[in-house]
Amino acid sequence: MDEGLLDSHAAMYRFLNLISTEPDICKVPICIDSSNFDVIETGLKVIQGKSLVNSISLKESEEDFICKAKLIKKYGAAVVVMAFDEKGQAVDVDSKVKICQRSYKILVDKIGFNPNDIIFDPNILTVATGIEEHNMYGMNFIEATKIIKATCSRARVSGGVSNFSFSFRGKDAMREAMHSVFLYHAIKAGMDMGIVNAGCLPVYDDIEPELLKLCEALLWNTDPDCTEKLLAYADQSTNQLRNSVVQDDWRTKSVEERLQYSLIKGIDAFIEEDTEAARSDSSRYLRPLNVIEGPLMSGMGVVGELFGAGKMFLPQVIKSARVMKKAVGYLIPFMEDERTSLMNKLEDAEPKREIYNGTIVLATVKGDVHDIGKNIVGVVLGCNNYKVIDLGVMCSSDKILQCALAEKADIIGLSGLITPSLDEMIHVAKEMERIGLQIPLLIGGATTSRTHTAVKIAPKYRNPVVHVVDASKSVVVCSSLLDRKIHDDFIEDLNEDYEIIREEHYENLKDRKYVTINEARKRSFKIDWGSRFRPGMKSTIFFFFCKCLKNCCFALNF
Numbered sequence: 001m002d003e004g005l006l007d008s009h010a011a012m013y014r015f016l017n018l019i020s021t022e023p024d025i026c027k028v029p030i031c032i033d034s035s036n037f038d039v040i041e042t043g044l045k046v047i048q049g050k051s052l053v054n055s056i057s058l059k060e061s062e063e064d065f066i067c068k069a070k071l072i073k074k075y076g077a078a079v080v081v082m083a084f085d086e087k088g089q090a091v092d093v094d095s096k097v098k099i100c101q102r103s104y105k106i107l108v109d110k111i112g113f114n115p116n117d118i119i120f121d122p123n124i125l126t127v128a129t130g131i132e133e134h135n136m137y138g139m140n141f142i143e144a145t146k147i148i149k150a151t152c153s154r155a156r157v158s159g160g161v162s163n164f165s166f167s168f169r170g171k172d173a174m175r176e177a178m179h180s181v182f183l184y185h186a187i188k189a190g191m192d193m194g195i196v197n198a199g200c201l202p203v204y205d206d207i208e209p210e211l212l213k214l215c216e217a218l219l220w221n222t223d224p225d226c227t228e229k230l231l232a233y234a235d236q237s238t239n240q241l242r243n244s245v246v247q248d249d250w251r252t253k254s255v256e257e258r259l260q261y262s263l264i265k266g267i268d269a270f271i272e273e274d275t276e277a278a279r280s281d282s283s284r285y286l287r288p289l290n291v292i293e294g295p296l297m298s299g300m301g302v303v304g305e306l307f308g309a310g311k312m313f314l315p316q317v318i319k320s321a322r323v324m325k326k327a328v329g330y331l332i333p334f335m336e337d338e339r340t341s342l343m344n345k346l347e348d349a350e351p352k353r354e355i356y357n358g359t360i361v362l363a364t365v366k367g368d369v370h371d372i373g374k375n376i377v378g379v380v381l382g383c384n385n386y387k388v389i390d391l392g393v394m395c396s397s398d399k400i401l402q403c404a405l406a407e408k409a410d411i412i413g414l415s416g417l418i419t420p421s422l423d424e425m426i427h428v429a430k431e432m433e434r435i436g437l438q439i440p441l442l443i444g445g446a447t448t449s450r451t452h453t454a455v456k457i458a459p460k461y462r463n464p465v466v467h468v469v470d471a472s473k474s475v476v477v478c479s480s481l482l483d484r485k486i487h488d489d490f491i492e493d494l495n496e497d498y499e500i501i502r503e504e505h506y507e508n509l510k511d512r513k514y515v516t517i518n519e520a521r522k523r524s525f526k527i528d529w530g531s532r533f534r535p536g537m538k539s540t541i542f543f544f545f546c547k548c549l550k551n552c553c554f555a556l557n558f
Contacts, residue, residue: 001015001032001033001034001039001043002033002034002036002419002447003419004419004422004447004448004449004452004456005451005452005455005505008034008036008039009038009039009042012034012039012042012043013042013043013046016030016032016043016046016047017046020047020048026048026049027049029049029050029051029052030047030049030051030052031051031052031053031080032044032047032051032052032053032054033053033054033055034419035418035419035420036419036420037056037068040053041071044071044072044075044077045075047075047077050076050077050078051075051076051077051078052077052080052119053072053077053078053079053080054080055080055081055082055121056068056069056072056079056080056081056082057081057082057083057084057085057103058084058085058086058099058102058103059082059084059085059086059367060086061086062106065103065106066106066110066111069106069107069111069113070111073111073113077117078116078117078118078119079107079113079117079118079119080119080120080121080158081103081107081118081119081121082121082123083095083096083099083100083120083121083122083123084099084369085102088369088393088394089123089369089370090122090123090144091123091125091137092136092140093140093143093147096122096123096140096141096144096148097144097147097148097151100120100122100144100148100155101148101151101152103118103120104118104120104151104152104155115152115153115154115155116154116155116156118152118155118156119155119156119157119158119192119193120148120152120155120157120158121157121158121159121160122141122144122145122157122159123141123159124137124138124141124159124160124161124163124182124194125137125141125163125164126163126164126165126166126167127164127165127167127218127219128167128168128218128226128227128230129167129318129376130227130317130318130319131318131375135218135221135227136221137164138219138220138221139219139220139221141159141186142185142186142189142191142219143189145186145189145191146189146190148190149189149190150190156192156193157190157191157192157193158191158192158193158194158195159186159191159195160194160195161179161182161183161194161195161196162175162179162195162197164178164179164182165178167227168230168234171234172200174233174234176197176201176202177202177207177208177211177212177215178215178218178219179196179201180201180202180203180204180207181204181207181215181219182215182219183196183201184204185219210233211233214226214229214230214233217229218230231316251270255274255277255281255295256278256294256295258270258274259271259274259275259278259295259299259327260295260298260299260302262299262323263296263299263300263302263303263320263323263324264299264302264303264320266316266319266320266322267323268322268323268326271323271326271327271330272326272330275291275296275330276330278291278294278295279291279331279334287335287338288331288334288335288338289331289335291327291331292327292328292331292357292384293483296324296327296328297384297475297476297479299320299324300320300324300380300384300475300476301475301476303317303320304470304471304473304475304476307470307471317376317380318376318379321379321380321383321384322383324380324384325382325383325384328384328385332385356385356386356387357384357385357386357478357479357482358386358387358410358411358478358482359386359389359407359408359410360381360386360387360388360409360410360411360412360413360478361389361391361400361403361404361407361409361411361412362374362377362378362381362388362389362390362391362415363390363391363393363395363400363412363413363414363415364392364393364394364395364414364416364421364445365395365400365414365415365416365421365425365428366395366396366397366424367394367418367420367421367424368393368394368416368417368418368420368421368424369393369394370393370415370416370417370418370445371392371393371415373417373444373446373471374390374413374415374444374445375390376471377413377415377444377468377471377474378390379471380471380474380475381475381478384475386478389403389409391403397424397427397428397431398431400412400428401428401431401432401435401437404437404439405437409439410439410440410481410482411440411441411442411478411481411482412428412432412437412439412440412441412442413441413442413444413468413474414441414442414443414444414445415444416445416447416448417445417446417447418447419447421445421447421448422447422448422452422456425443425448425457426456426457426460428441429441429457429458429460429461429465430460430461432461432463433460433461433462437463438463439463440463440464440465440466441457441461441464441465441466442466442467442468442474442477442478443457443465443466443467443468444467444468444469444470444474448467449467450467450501451501451505453465453466453467453498454467454497454498454501454502454505455501455502455505458498464481464491464494466481466494
């Protein structure tokens, strides 16, 4: 029960009381979930029968873990324990096992928790993201599950299966096959339960042989080119009539169209050649920077639109970013020569330094250990000639602001996946206002929204606060914020949009005020049967459309 604009306590209390009145529902065990443990306790107080709490972890501290576990035990609930500790999220086999074993000993030995009521979630993480280290995540979960089941007697193992295939969102058939293959091996290893749409799981043996082979290779990381092959398979399955022979017709198009095609398709074979062709056209591009801001940025904008629509996957975005980096890398020497020439003319030469479009500090806020989205943003921005300073995860406001001041950052970007991150983002915005920073603040992550940013965060900081939907959109946003020519128009449009969002939000809140049950009964429609229908009363017939009445002896009034 989490949402930045929701009264979670009231919603949890009301919803659980409502479903408890339905006989077919109330007999089913209920899993209650919230990032705010006080909301979970509200649910535990009203829920009937055996329940399941999702979740607790050692992320904050062992003392906090024990306090929450004792409360859960007091209410007789089972518990999901995430593989997090004070150092962060467990990603390798060793850390997954150690955290779960440590949690098990605390729960069983110190608190007296029934081992049958303990469910471990050793973190199913996304593979095929384009980052090599992530390719082991599926195998790590399975190997860790074997050890956890062997060493933590009677405890269960669960996980969010859809995380495994998130890179291929929008390709449901492929994702379902990946889920089926993953579960086939994870269940063998001892996995007891999982969060997955069971009605959409294909039978393992019914999966198309080529796809099955690719899914197996992806899970066990046996083929370094597996991600590319899956992308090709996804493309082929979308359009079976596609010619398998690569056509080079696009090479006959304009240089702008060729650059855009290379970026969208992730083709780097011709990128330097086409970039030089654009740079050499001085009638259209006076400076190398104009090539970046023109056709290259335009191509990345299309990539962002396609990714947002689910028509491109994470690995493809990474490929596009790398092509962009190669193009920018080709142009940098020309930009440096241009700068040196200008300084010589002004007789104001200074030590040579890197030329960047801007300096951006990225951080996952305090209390949050998720960083895949932030990492992708960093790669994309870096490939677009921005100096990116990545502070990592669990970053306090002091750390973020000190770094921004020390590095003379042009923009701060905050990321968060869980709901508590929203409160921390508000805190960072307040601190930026308090110390008088004058730079834009970017907000991104799965838990964020344009409405929450407009209503809760933007009012706390007088400078631009921009919600960024995805990684590739960040390039366009940063460019708009740092380009003096379009900066004012961009901010004006943003503020107008936010004002509309706030008005609609507060207007909707008014509609949520309900009258009491007694008042509603007073307002109910009442029919005066005595005055309208009395014995012997003449009736008047009213009707619409055409009717044919024959041999009738009563009068009609229209």
